[in-house]
Amino acid sequence: xxxxxxxxxxxxxxxxxxxxxxxxxxxxxxxxxxxxxxxxxxxxxxxxxxxxxxxxxxxxxxxxxxxxxxxxxxxxxxxxxxxxxxxxxxxxxxxxxxxxxxxxxxxxxxxxxxxxxxxxxxxxxxxxxxxxxxxxxxxxxxxxxxxxxxxxxxxxxxxxxxxxxxxxxxxxxxxxxxxxxxxxxxxxxxxxxxxxxxxxxxxxxxxxxxxxxxxxxxxxxxxxxxxxxxxxxxxxxxxxxxxxxxxxxxxxxxxxxxxxxxxxxxxxxxxxxxxxxxxxxxxxxxxxxxxxxxxxxxxxxxxxxxxxxxxxxxxxxx
Amino acid sequence: xxxxxxxxxxxxxxxxxxxxxxxxxxxxxxxxxxxxxxxxxxxxxxxxxxxxxxxxxxxxxxxxxxxxxxxxxxxxxxxxxxxxxxxxxxxxxxxxxxxxxxxxxxxxxxxxxxxxxxxxxxxxxxxxxxxxxxxxxxxxxxxxxxxxxxxxxxxxxxxxxxxxxxxxxxxxxxxxxxxxxxxxxxxxxxxxxxxxxxxxxxxxxxxxxxxxxxxxxxxxxxxxxxxxxxxxxxxxxxxxxxxxxxxxxxxxxxxxxxxxxxxxxxxxxxxxxxxxxxxxxxxxxxxxxxxxxxxxxxxxxxxxxxxxxxxxxxxxxxxxxxxxxxxxxxxxxxxxxxxxxxxxxxxxxxxxxxxxxxxxxxxxxxxxxxxxxxxxxxxxxxxxxxxxxxxxxxxxxxxxxxxxxxxxxxxxxxxxxxxxxxxxxxxxxxxxxxxxxxxxxxxxxxxxxxxxxxxxxxxxxxxxxxxxxxxxxxxxxxxxxxxxxxxxxxxxxxxxxxxxxxxxxxxxxxxxxxxxxxxxxxxxxxxxxxxxxxxxxxxxxxxxxxxxxxxxxxxxxxxxxxxxxxxxxxxxxxxxxxxxxxxxxxxxxxxxxxxxxxxxxxxxxxxxxxxxxxxxxxxxxxxxxxxxxxxxxxxxxxxxxxxxxxxxxxxxxxxxxxxxxxxxxxx
Numbered sequence: 001x002x003x004x005x006x007x008x009x010x011x012x013x014x015x016x017x018x019x020x021x022x023x024x025x026x027x028x029x030x031x032x033x034x035x036x037x038x039x040x041x042x043x044x045x046x047x048x049x050x051x052x053x054x055x056x057x058x059x060x061x062x063x064x065x066x067x068x069x070x071x072x073x074x075x076x077x078x079x080x081x082x083x084x085x086x087x088x089x090x091x092x093x094x095x096x097x098x099x100x101x102x103x104x105x106x107x108x109x110x111x112x113x114x115x116x117x118x119x120x121x122x123x124x125x126x127x128x129x130x131x132x133x134x135x136x137x138x139x140x141x142x143x144x145x146x147x148x149x150x151x152x153x154x155x156x157x158x159x160x161x162x163x164x165x166x167x168x169x170x171x172x173x174x175x176x177x178x179x180x181x182x183x184x185x186x187x188x189x190x191x192x193x194x195x196x197x198x199x200x201x202x203x204x205x206x207x208x209x210x211x212x213x214x215x216x217x218x219x220x221x222x223x224x225x226x227x228x229x230x231x232x233x234x235x236x237x238x239x240x241x242x243x244x245x246x247x248x249x250x251x252x253x254x255x256x257x258x259x260x261x262x263x264x265x266x267x268x269x270x271x272x273x274x275x276x277x278x279x280x281x282x283x284x285x286x287x288x289x290x291x292x293x294x295x296x297x298x299x300x301x302x303x304x305x306x307x308x309x310x311x312x313x314x315x316x317x318x
Numbered sequence: 319x320x321x322x323x324x325x326x327x328x329x330x331x332x333x334x335x336x337x338x339x340x341x342x343x344x345x346x347x348x349x350x351x352x353x354x355x356x357x358x359x360x361x362x363x364x365x366x367x368x369x370x371x372x373x374x375x376x377x378x379x380x381x382x383x384x385x386x387x388x389x390x391x392x393x394x395x396x397x398x399x400x401x402x403x404x405x406x407x408x409x410x411x412x413x414x415x416x417x418x419x420x421x422x423x424x425x426x427x428x429x430x431x432x433x434x435x436x437x438x439x440x441x442x443x444x445x446x447x448x449x450x451x452x453x454x455x456x457x458x459x460x461x462x463x464x465x466x467x468x469x470x471x472x473x474x475x476x477x478x479x480x481x482x483x484x485x486x487x488x489x490x491x492x493x494x495x496x497x498x499x500x501x502x503x504x505x506x507x508x509x510x511x512x513x514x515x516x517x518x519x520x521x522x523x524x525x526x527x528x529x530x531x532x533x534x535x536x537x538x539x540x541x542x543x544x545x546x547x548x549x550x551x552x553x554x555x556x557x558x559x560x561x562x563x564x565x566x567x568x569x570x571x572x573x574x575x576x577x578x579x580x581x582x583x584x585x586x587x588x589x590x591x592x593x594x595x596x597x598x599x600x601x602x603x604x605x606x607x608x609x610x611x612x613x614x615x616x617x618x619x620x621x622x623x624x625x626x627x628x629x630x631x632x633x634x635x636x637x638x639x640x641x642x643x644x645x646x647x648x649x650x651x652x653x654x655x656x657x658x659x660x661x662x663x664x665x666x667x668x669x670x671x672x673x674x675x676x677x678x679x680x681x682x683x684x685x686x687x688x689x690x691x692x693x694x695x696x697x698x699x700x701x702x703x704x705x706x707x708x709x710x711x712x713x714x715x716x717x718x719x720x721x722x723x724x725x726x727x728x729x730x731x732x733x734x735x736x737x738x739x740x741x742x743x744x745x746x747x748x749x750x751x752x753x754x755x756x757x758x759x760x761x762x763x764x765x766x767x768x769x770x771x772x773x774x775x776x777x778x779x780x781x782x783x784x785x786x787x788x789x790x791x792x793x794x795x796x797x798x799x800x801x802x803x804x805x806x807x808x809x810x811x812x813x814x815x816x817x818x819x820x821x822x823x824x825x826x827x828x829x830x831x832x833x834x835x836x837x838x839x840x841x842x843x844x845x846x847x848x849x850x851x852x853x854x855x856x857x858x859x860x861x862x863x864x865x866x867x868x869x870x871x872x873x874x875x876x877x878x879x880x881x882x883x884x885x886x887x888x889x890x891x892x893x894x895x896x897x898x899x900x901x902x903x904x905x906x907x908x909x910x911x912x913x914x915x916x917x918x919x920x921x922x923x924x925x926x927x928x929x930x931x932x933x934x935x936x937x938x939x940x941x942x943x944x945x946x947x948x949x950x951x952x953x954x955x956x957x958x959x960x961x962x963x964x965x966x967x968x969x970x971x972x973x974x975x976x977x978x979x980x981x982x983x984x985x
Contacts, residue, residue: 060864060872065772067692071872075864079856086852100834100845104722105713109849111754112712115762122766122891125690126877130891133766137759138899141609144755145748152747155729162841210880221877225864297903308748315732315740 007258011095012086018267019085019243023235024048026242026278033282052232058224065125066221073120074222074229077113081236084109090243091266092255093164101163103151106244107144110196113233114140120230121218128210132218139202139214139296143195146303150188153181153310154248163244167251177249180317184310186249191303193245195296197238200285202296212290239274246273320375323364324390324443330357331436338428346428347418351411354432358411361439362404365397372815376445383448389507391445394815395580398656399442399572402663406564406795407435410557413671413791416784417557420678427467427555434460434558438565442572447496447506454492454569458485461566464558465550477549484536484546492533492573495526499581511581523582527589530577531596538570539623540630541600542939547623548607552615552683556674557791559615563622564667564795568659571629575652575819578637584821587738590637594742597630601749603907603939605756609763610901610908610935612893614673614683617764618666621709624753625662629655631746632724635731638742640820644734650828650837651731652817654723657810661716661802665708668795672702675784675792676768681777685764685893690773694781697789699769701796706761708799711754714850716803719835722844723810724750726837756900763896772887804847806835894933901935910935 028045035042062070087101095101114136121133155161157176158169170176195202203214210217219230247254253269255262291299334353338346368375372394380387392400414431437457444450462482468474500506502522503514515523536543547567551559574593578585604623611617632655640648675698676691677683692699708715728750731743773779783789802809814827830836834845879885901908915930 061875062872063877064874065690065877067690067770069692069770071864075857075860078860079853082856082860083849083852099841100843100848102722102842102844104725105844105849108711108713108718108721111710111758112707115707115710115712115758118762119766119770122762123770124877125771125887125890126879126885127889127891128878130766130771130896133762134891134896134899137762137896138903141755141759141900142903144758145751148751148754149747152725152729152751156732160841161726161729162843165841229860229864293899294902304751308744311744311747315744 004258008094011092011258011263014263014267015085015088015090015095016082018091018270019082019236019239020232021049022271022274023232023237023239024052026239026274027235029275029278030282030285033279034286037283037286048231048235052228055223055228055231056225060225061223063124063126063221066123069119069123070221071226073116073123074226074233076116077233078229078236080109080112080116081233081240085236085240088240088244089164089167089247089254090240091270092258092263093167094256094258099162099164103155103161103163103166104148106163106240107148107151110147110237110240111140111144113237114196117218117230117233120222121220124221126221128213128217128220132214132216132220135214135293136218139195139300142297142300142304143192146188146300146307147192147196149304149307149311150185150192153185153307153314156311156314157181167247167254168256170248170251171254171256181310181314182249184306184313186245188303188307188310189245189248191299191306193241194281195300195303197241198234199281201288201291201299204290207290212293214293242274242277243270246270246277320364320367320392321377323360323367324375324377324392327357327360327364327439328436330354330360331432331439334432335429335436338430338432339425343423343425346425347415347423350428350432351415354411354435355408357432357436357439358404358407361400362408365392365400365404368392368397369394369401369812369815372818383452386446386448386506388449388452389446390440390443390449391508392443393819394812395575395819396442396572398660398813398816399568400439402568402660403435403438403442403565405798406561406663406667407438409667409671409791409794410561411435411791412794413560413674413788414557416787416791417555417674417678419785424467427464430460430464430467431557434464434561438561438569441569445508447500447508450508451489451493451496455489457566457569458489461554461558461562465554467555468553471553473549474553477546477553480546481550484543488533488536488543490533491529491536495529495533495577498522498526498529508576508581512583515581515583518582520586523585524589527578527582527585528592531574531589531592534570534573534577535596535630536570537573538567538626538630539600539604540570540596540626541603541623542943544600544604544623545937545940545944548616548619548937551619551622551670552613556671556677559618559674560667560670560795563618563670564663567622567626568663571626571633571655571659574630575633579640579820584637584641587638587641590634590641591738591742593634593637594631594746595634597627597632597634598745598749600624600627600630601753602627605753605760606904606907607935607937608760609756610897610904610910611760612685612897614676614685614688614764614768615670616683617685617760618669618673621757621760622662622666624757625658625666625709628721628724628750628753629659629662631655631749632658632727635727635739635743635746636817636820638739639731639734642734642736642739644731645820646828646838647727647730647734648820649814649817650723651727652820653810653813653828654720654727656813656816657723657806658720660809660813661708661720661799664795664798664802665705665717668701668705668792668799669709671788671792671795672698672705675788676702676781678788679781679784680775682775685767687775688768688773688778689771689887689890690769690778691781692769694773694778695769695783698784698792699765701789701792702769703765704796704799706765708803710758710761713844714803714846714853716799716801716806719803719806719810719844719846721750721754723835726842729842730837730840759897759900763893767891767893767896771890774887774890774892804850806846810835907938908935909938909941
């Protein structure tokens with residue numbers, strides 16, 4: 001697709017705005033589903049956005065022994081996630097820089113954000129920060145390979161690692177979505193999304209119990225605007241992962257031309273798709289217990305094996 | 319012109335060594351460093367000329383080595399290795415000025431460092447068996463002696479022993495391989511061997527390649543021949559560590575490419591599958607140990623094993639694809655491997671030099687005794703950070719560009735049909751993916767525990783910034799991490815010339831010209847410069863948003879300690895505790911040694927007096943494969959000692975018995 005630079009930039013801007021507002025709304029939606037399933041009324045869906053506004057207005061407080069890394073880490077998280085959101089084909093196959101939207105770039109941009117937050121956790125010089133960073137990096141070290149091999153399987157099938165290319169190829173070959181390698185890669189990616197987004201079988205985003213915290217322990221020392229950035233970055237990450245999951249395995253509805261009605265339709269469809277996935281994830285969360293930390297590697301290695309099997313299936317099956 | 323530069327470089331190196339040996343203590347380090355830097359710059363200029371023109375520079379001299387003479391010939395493949403060695407060599411000599419000022423500037427060390435650097439420049443230019451082996455041995459011996467400059471520490475003596483045995487066993491294997499091919503080819507110059515290689519019987523070729531592979535893979539630190547590396551690299555003086563990891567291990571890779579692709583013209587598929595296999599095992603083993611190690615320099619050494627594994631996977635894939643006749647795919651894999659190698663030299667050299675500054679400043683390289691160094695060594699910490707981001711393959715740093723290219727070469731490589739090649743590539747993808755995550759964990763640990771938080775010991779609290787020359791040397795290697803990351807398009811096309819060493823000659827370029835990196839014949843492209851711009855814009859925008867409201871300075875407050883008043887540095891996570899979950903997950907491979915001593919109070923068994931916990935990770939390969947061998951050797955030594963009791967009568971008896979046996983045999 002050869003859209004004008006202005007239109008491409010517009011697409012990126014819409015995607016960014018959608019992730020900034022949509023990410024927290026997904027959190028709100030999942031909390032709402034959970035509350036309803038537990039028989040509570042729950043907070044309004046827009047509650048996370050209100051929380052962010054409240055946090056942003058507070059003063060900056062840093063831990064006494066922290067260095068410049070502590071305030072820098074949330075900025076890197078936001079910048080890397082925003083870059084990934086801006087280049088990824090979410091509502092249209094032609095965002096700005098979309099020509100360079102390689103799946104491996106997205107994977108390593110996500111890793112950049114994780115590394116930054118882990119270093120922020122270690123910078124506090126407390127037991128909690130170190131504990132969270134250690135656990136998060138352990139899980140990340142195991143989730144990363146599964147993610148990389150799963151997207152490698154998708155690239156192998158489409159013959160390109162270019163994300164718009166993969167999505168366009170899927171649109172051209174609808175039978176691919178039911179092919180064994182897609183299904184295996186989907187299974188691996190779903191597990192990885194749970195791990196990367198810190199959702200329940202892996203991590204519990206609403207706990208503050210010492211023994212079970214992972215992400216929350218790492219960001220325990222953040223307050224005020226910096227906490228808002230970390231939370232927003234995490235929410236944007238979830239929005240990005242869910243949108244990519246939706247577009248890679250069910251790409252219909254994505255805009256292939258840059259006309260305004262098409263883009264709006266693409267935005268609406270993307271919103272509906274991610275909301276649907278979010279509801280399913282929330283339902284899974286309600287019905288499962290959090291795994292013990294040392295059981296998590298088992299499901300992540302299962303994801304890795306599934307991803308390897310996806311590659312093998314793609315090679316063996318014509 | 320290039321020939322003169324090449325000779326001039328070797329001459330300057332020799333002069334540097336002489337100056338280092340003869341001048342008084344005050345001036346020798348600086349003078350030797352200046353001359354060595356000159357040697358590096360001359361070699362760099364010669365190699366850059368070769369790489370830019372794509373030609374070959376040849377120098378012959380009958381006088382230097384008796385009987386055989388010296389033949390030097392620099393082609394584009396050799397030029398890549400000369401350039402990396404020259405850059406790391408320049409940085410190390412610059413660094414050594416500050417490093418030697420604090421007791422490291424003995425006459426021997428100052429004289430040997432130029433020899434080591436010059437031999438690193440000479441090996442890739444050697445073009446006959448005798449020249450190659452002379453340069454190779456010079457490199458091995460000078461580095462061994464440099465390692466022995468720390469002979470007062472038992473660890474260094476131990477490391478030197480391992481290194482001496484491994485490097486000489488390796489050199490013997492390489493020599494045997496060369497002699498085998500040379501005898502069949504009827505000449506000892508590389509040019510003659512290359513012409514005659516086709517006529518050598520396949521069994522001899524395979525045997526020679528396997529011998530050469532064993533020797534060179536041991537130099538490159540490939541598992542299971544790596545045992546010397548995690549001992550020698552940490553124990554060597556820091557500039558030497560950087561040279562070993564940044565330049566010397568590369569020459570192992572160089573030897574494999576030169577022998578397999580250059581001299582033997584490709585060979586059989588199974589050779590290259592073996593290379594991929596070595597690479598996969600090394601990458602996984604190295605990254606796991608790097609993630610688990612609490613010793614900063616040992617971590618870096620294991621990460622060298624890991625990175626050389628990745629390079630071997632690329633080289634092996636290139637060889638296998640070339641055997642199958644896929645020239646463009648082979649060239650892509652070779653370019654990716656060479657790019658990874660060049661990047662590794664820059665970031666690992668930078669990391670080792672920065673680690674040396676840390677060791678110098680805090681007196682230890684044990685991460686569990688460091689901490690809070692970012693505020694005490696800000697520049698060194700920033701340079702270490704650049705190296706760490708680069709090695710973790712995070713965009714827009716250089717490691718990302720080369721790992722992307724490796725992934726691309728695997729992705730394309732699958733289109734070459736063949737079950738064996740596909741299996742090897744699949745193993746390569748899996749290894750690359752697994753090492754990615756583990757490397758990130760290892761370097762978050764190294765940076766986060768070493769440089770962030772509170773200092774864990776008084777020595778770490780009193781540490782100060784390194785000398786300006788040390789900082790400059792480290793910074794020199796941090797520059798390529800940024801430049802090659804943001805503008806890989808400037809360098810990578812040149813590597814295509816080096817990849818023409820592959821059998822089949824110059825393939826049509828597998829990369830498209832233009833900004834960033836683009837694979838020809840596909841839509842796959844990365845533009846790291848744009849990514850970097852986007853990231854910086856994002857950073858700026860987020861920073862502006864945060865600073866828009868509220869006071870400019872943040873209020874400092876006590877960290878949350880579960881309501882306790884007291885927070886001490888001992889409550890922080892250490893490197894050991896950071897790595898504990900990963901260690902537990904990979905318990906079967908790492909097999910850590912754990913000891914728990916609990917002593918109780920005399921009054922009651924219900925109250926503990928002291929708890930002592932010790933955990934230590936030994937190299938499982940060393941324990942499993944090498945300890946029995948060394949045990950056997952020392953038992954033989956015992957037997958031999960009993961036979962030699964110093965009695966003159968017994969020796970006369972031995973002589974008589976030998977004479978009788980000889981006569982009986984001859985009769």
